[in-house]
Structure formats: structure tokens, C-alpha cells
Amino acid sequence: xxxxxxxxxxxxxxxxxxxxxxxxxxxxxxxxxxxxxxxxxxxxxxxxxxxxxxxxxxxxxxxxxxxxxxxxxxxxxxxxxxxxxxxxxxxxxxx
Amino acid sequence: xxxxxxxxxxxxxxxxxxxxxxxxxxxxxxxxxxxxxxxxxxxxxxxxxxxxxxxxxxxxxxxxxxxxxxxxxxxxxxxxxxxxxxxxxxxxxxxxxxxxxxxxxxxxxxxxxxxxxxxxxxxxxxxxxxxxxxxxxxxxxxxxxxxxx
Numbered sequence: 587x588x589x590x591x592x593x594x595x596x597x598x599x600x601x602x603x604x605x606x607x608x609x610x611x612x613x614x615x616x617x618x619x620x621x622x623x624x625x626x627x628x629x630x631x632x633x634x635x636x637x638x639x640x641x642x643x644x645x646x647x648x649x650x651x652x653x654x655x656x657x658x659x660x661x662x663x664x665x666x667x668x669x670x671x672x673x674x675x676x677x678x679x680x681x
Numbered sequence: 682x683x684x685x686x687x688x689x690x691x692x693x694x695x696x697x698x699x700x701x702x703x704x705x706x707x708x709x710x711x712x713x714x715x716x717x718x719x720x721x722x723x724x725x726x727x728x729x730x731x732x733x734x735x736x737x738x739x740x741x742x743x744x745x746x747x748x749x750x751x752x753x754x755x756x757x758x759x760x761x762x763x764x765x766x767x768x769x770x771x772x773x774x775x776x777x778x779x780x781x782x783x784x785x786x787x788x789x790x791x792x793x794x795x796x797x798x799x800x801x802x803x804x805x806x807x808x809x810x811x812x813x814x815x816x817x818x819x820x821x822x823x824x825x826x827x828x829x830x
Binding site: 602605606608609612613616619620623624626655656657668673674675677678679 | 738
């Protein structure tokens, strides 16, 4: 029995739009990392990066609250829910 | 080392299987100019780069390419989901199926298994970085060709 007490409410559509926001932020983060690799002294880029990271962390925490763990160290239920489906290539196409 | 987050870099939600398209897109996974070649290239070239900046760049790009490997796998998985033997044959995937069924096997559309020969790693920054430029130009050529199916 799943005794994970985190809030599992949230429609599929709202989870999906939250995940899209996360994916957009994570992409901006990745691109900024590449820019910083070539411009490590660019203070403006570093500040931009920190702002993205801040919002991304908040959205990831929010997403994990409604959709379950996507970072292993955040498991806080009574069971290792990492093994649960859907895995990312099953999301939205499989029960 | 690597950390995995249980999400795709970009959503993949294909409702309609299409074996013929899968048979072409598989080159983007295991072909000479595919994502696995890109990841393998950058992650192996990085060790002998002369500057921390170059090492960082190749590490970060190579890691991102692994995320692309995953997305292509997701695309292929969804394009071939629940295909019947008739659909597999009609879609031109019968030769792939006999050796792999619907498993994801990194190979080219022509059936050539993924090969480290697709990359160069010479331990020389100029040779390696110029190879990266050539590889990127090749990818730019390949992507529009995926429409051929």
C-alpha cells in the first residue's frame, strides 16, 4: 500500500504545464551553463543563471509534491517510489 | 559523474505508432551523426583538452547529448508501441525486428550498429575541436533529411 502522504492532487493538465515550465527553465539553465563555460567572468550571465536556478528549484519541488520524486535524494515516503511508473517516455502515453 | 533526473529534456508524446518513421529516425540515435555519437565524442575528447573552459564545455555538451539520446529512445519507443507483426513488416522494420524485436538498439537506418569509428578523439585540441565543427555541420545536414520517410 502506498503510504506516501504527499499531496497527489492536481489535474493531469496542471502537472503537464508545470513540467513544461520546468523543462523550459532547465533548458535555459543548460544553455546558460554553456555560455558561462566560455564566459566565466560574465557577471550578468551569472546573475541570470542564479535567477533561473532559483525558480527551477522551486518548480521542481512543487512538481515533486504533486507528481512524485524525480530526484532520488528527495524520496521522503515510506517506500522507494523511484521505481514507480510512469518513467519519462511513458508519461502521457501509457497508464 | 552523472545525476539523472526523471524527466525528459523536452516532452515526447506520440499517440500514433509509425514504424516507417521509426526506421528512419533510428539514425538519429545510433547513426554516424546521431546523438550517441555526439555524446561519445564530447565525453571522450574532454580529458585531453588544455583548458578548464574547454573541459567544462565538452563535459556539459556531452551530458546534454545523453539527454538527447534519451529523447530519441523515447520517440522510437512510442513510434513502435504495440505494433503487430503485419504493421512491422508493412513498415519495413522486419529486418530490425528479427534481431531486436521492439527493443531499442542503437544502429543506423541502414542497420549498421553504432560504432566508435564515427568519432575521432586524437588528444589534440585543434584536431578534436575541428572534428566537432565538422560533426555539427553534418548533423545540420541530417536533421531535415529525417522527413524522407
